[in-house]
Amino acid sequence: MTVEAKKETLGFQTEVKHLLHLMIHSLYSNKEIFLRELVSNASDAADKLRFLALSNDGLYEGDSELKIRLAFDKDQGTITISDNGIGMTREEVQEHIGTIAKSGTKQFFDALTGDQAKDSELIGQFGVGFYSAFIVADKVTLTTRKAGAPTDQATRWESAGEGDYTLETVEKAGRGTEIVLHLKEAESEFLDGYRIRSIIRKFSDHISLPIVMDKEAAPSYDDEPEEGEENAEAKEPAAPEIVEETINSASALWTKSRQEISDNDYNEFYKHVGHDYQDPLTHVHSKVEGTNEYTLLLYVPARAPFDLWDRDAKHGVKLYIRKVFITDDAEQLMPRYLRFIKGIIDANSLPLNVSREILQQSKQISTIKAGAVKKVLGMLEALAKNEPEKYAQFWKDFGPVMKEGVIEDHGNKERVAKLLRFSSTLTDSTTQDVTLEDYVSRMKEGQDKIYYVTADSFAAAKNSPHLEIFRKKGIEVLLLSDRIDEWLVTNLSDFADKHLQSVAKGDLDLGVEESEEEKKAQEEVSHDFESVLKQIKEVLGDKVSDVRLSHRLTESPACLVADVYGMSLNMERIMKDAGQLMGGMGMGRKPIFEINPSHALIARLKSEQDDARFADLAHILFDQAILSEGGQLEDPTAFVHKLNGLLQGLLN
Numbered sequence: 174m175t176v177e178a179k180k181e182t183l184g185f186q187t188e189v190k191h192l193l194h195l196m197i198h199s200l201y202s203n204k205e206i207f208l209r210e211l212v213s214n215a216s217d218a219a220d221k222l223r224f225l226a227l228s229n230d231g232l233y234e235g236d237s238e239l240k241i242r243l244a245f246d247k248d249q250g251t252i253t254i255s256d257n258g259i260g261m262t263r264e265e266v267q268e269h270i271g272t273i274a275k276s277g278t279k280q281f282f283d284a285l286t287g288d289q290a291k292d293s294e295l296i297g298q299f300g301v302g303f304y305s306a307f308i309v310a311d312k313v314t315l316t317t318r319k320a321g322a323p324t325d326q327a328t329r330w331e332s333a334g335e336g337d338y339t340l341e342t343v344e345k346a347g348r349g350t351e352i353v354l355h356l357k358e359a360e361s362e363f364l365d366g367y368r369i370r371s372i373i374r375k376f377s378d379h380i381s382l383p384i385v386m387d388k389e390a391a392p393s394y395d396d397e398p399e400e401g402e403e404n405a406e407a408k409e410p411a412a413p414e415i416v417e418e419t420i421n422s423a424s425a426l427w428t429k430s431r432q433e434i435s436d437n438d439y440n441e442f443y444k445h446v447g448h449d450y451q452d453p454l455t456h457v458h459s460k461v462e463g464t465n466e467y468t469l470l471l472y473v474p475a476r477a478p479f480d481l482w483d484r485d486a487k488h489g490v491k492l493y494i495r496k497v498f499i500t501d502d503a504e505q506l507m508p509r510y511l512r513f514i515k516g517i518i519d520a521n522s523l524p525l526n527v528s529r530e531i532l533q534q535s536k537q538i539s540t541i542k543a544g545a546v547k548k549v550l551g552m553l554e555a556l557a558k559n560e561p562e563k564y565a566q567f568w569k570d571f572g573p574v575m576k577e578g579v580i581e582d583h584g585n586k587e588r589v590a591k592l593l594r595f596s597s598t599l600t601d602s603t604t605q606d607v608t609l610e611d612y613v614s615r616m617k618e619g620q621d622k623i624y625y626v627t628a629d630s631f632a633a634a635k636n637s638p639h640l641e642i643f644r645k646k647g648i649e650v651l652l653l654s655d656r657i658d659e660w661l662v663t664n665l666s667d668f669a670d671k672h673l674q675s676v677a678k679g680d681l682d683l684g685v686e687e688s689e690e691e692k693k694a695q696e697e698v699s700h701d702f703e704s705v706l707k708q709i710k711e712v713l714g715d716k717v718s719d720v721r722l723s724h725r726l727t728e729s730p731a732c733l734v735a736d737v738y739g740m741s742l743n744m745e746r747i748m749k750d751a752g753q754l755m756g757g758m759g760m761g762r763k764p765i766f767e768i769n770p771s772h773a774l775i776a777r778l779k780s781e782q783d784d785a786r787f788a789d790l791a792h793i794l795f796d797q798a799i800l801s802e803g804g805q806l807e808d809p810t811a812f813v814h815k816l817n818g819l820l821q822g823l824l825n
């Protein structure tokens with residue numbers, strides 16, 4: 174016996190222990206899903222084998238009829254799920270069953286709250302998979318042999334789902350994986366053919382492989398005693414004849430017509446391909462005819478997966494060619510911003526022996542991708558129109574990702590822009606529900622721009638001093654505080670022929686008529702403040718590019734404005750944080766300092782005779798303007814010092 178063949182006991186990775194504990198407690202009310210998960214894995218294993226066998230059919234070992242077998246044994250209290258799929262090597266068993274290699278696992282466990290209801294939702298996002306066996310079993314024995322490996326090189330994994338598991342090398346005649354669940358006593362209800370069949374019909378009918386079970390023929394009593402025959406001994410019934418029967422419909426779901434597929438089938442298929450535990454939000458199922466024929470069945474999940482922001486996470490769309498699974502790693506099938514879409518695309522006209530390289534360069538794949546993106550956008554448009562509450566839910570989870578679409582997908586920019594939702598000063602609510610079309614339809618007469626403000630938090634955007642004049646005049650402004658928003662507005666300069674304009678950039682021309690009196694008053698004030706503006710500029714020196722009177726402010730004394738062509742101050746901060754911007758304000762561009770002539774503090778500044786106090790006050794106002802932008806002071810101590818100096822003056 175080799176060292177490897179020896180039985181060894183290994184400990185579960187801490188996360189696995191945690192997951193098992195959580196799952197057993199939180200999924201108890203939904204325990205029959207264990208069967209769905211194990212059947213789903215078996216089906217994936219068959220898909221993988223079929224693909225590899227395309228280039229090496231020796232892997233079939235003379236048995237190319239792929240199927241999943243279910244059996245139960247009342248006396249032993251076991252359910253057995255076996256497949257003749259790809260199987261696993263000892264290393265693979267150790268890697269996949271006993272450890273969780275998913276990226277983002279740590280963040281997932283950090284996100285758990287201890288609140289059962291919330292955690293069971295989270296666990297759904299994480300995917301329960303193989304470990305769900307332990308919801309019903311107190312011991313699981315998995316025996317597996319990788320296709321192509323010698324029969325004495327199979328691996329047995331066994332565990333009671335507590336701290337550890339054993340591994341040993343054993344013999345197994347057929348390739349593939351057999352999982353024996355030793356059911357807990359309280360779970361004997363599953364030792365029932367009828368129950369198993371109904372679970373399969375409910376959860377796994379869409380699996381395209383046959384799922385088979387022994388059919389127990391009704392016992393036959395051919396030799397019933399004749400009537401009147403006395404003392405006839407009751408004869409033993411003949412042994413029931415065992416016949417294998419297929420208990421699912423065993424055809425690829427997407428090849429059926431829409432009318433033939435129930436909502437439940439669509440949902441269960443989603444859970445299988447999407448490795449999700451909850452129903453999807455919506456789907457699109459479509460067959461595209463023509464020279465480049467393909468069928469797609471794509472879904473939007475109800476919730477963002479825990480690894481939505483992981484740039485290395487796998488894409489969710491699987492590629493099939495004429496019902497044969499090819500890959501679940503075809504980045505070419507969906508653009509990055511639609512990385513949350515799950516489902517399948519089955520291409521009819523690609524050759525079965527495609528390689529990764531061919532896929533990458535294939536013109537047909539690019540055509541399919543372009544078509545699939547259009548279908549997905551159509552699905553989202555329909556959701557927004559027909560089921561706005563569901564769209565709102567979608568936006569809450571996937572909004573920031575959809576915004577990437579404006580940047581990434583030039584061809585569909587206008588369509589993606591219409592799908593965007595924003596917060597605005599109309600309601601001042603954090604809920605993003607304003608469309609650009611809504612905004613344009615509400616624009617004031619004479620208003621020719623779509624106004625927005627960007628900030629690093631919703632509160633900072635909502636309370637920005639730049640909004641004062643807009644609020645006074647009743648002009649709506651979009652409140653942008655997602656991190657991606659700065660890039661969004663850089664890439665979306667226009668919508669419906671209206672320019673998108675930051676309220677914190679350049680000169681303000683609201684386009685809304687100002688009365689003659691207003692204009693006259695402004696001219697007078699300008700004249701009045703000429704020398705103050707000059708003096709402030711001298712005091713602030715190279716901190717500012719200009720000092721001018723503000724038309725934006727009604728309540729605040731001063732604010733900072735970026736040059737019309739410059740980067741917004743918020744963007745500068747983001748770039749600086751990301752280490753992409755060195756030095757001071759905006760690549761050498763200084764902000765413009767605007768003061769509000771009708772504010773009492775500015776009036777006080779204007780009348781200040783003492784130069785030192787004038788300078789202190791001007792600096793304080795400038796620093797305050799940086800703070801209300803959400804910015805950081807270069808020299809906070811100097812600010813506090815000056816402020817305290819003035820406060821002390823009040824006390825004397």
Ligand SMILES: Nc1ncnc2c1ncn2[C@@H]1O[C@H](COP(=O)(O)OP(=O)(O)OP(=O)(O)O)[C@@H](O)[C@H]1O
Pocket residue numbers: 210214215218256258259260261269270299300301302303304350448449
């Ligand atoms: N019947 C099987 N045949 C071959 N490999 C299997 C089988 N069951 C599980 N595996 C391997 O173990 C891995 C882990 O399975 P598990 O069900 O825990 O997670 P998953 O299927 O990858 O994802 P999820 O948990 O989200 O459904 C699988 O990815 C696969 O590589």
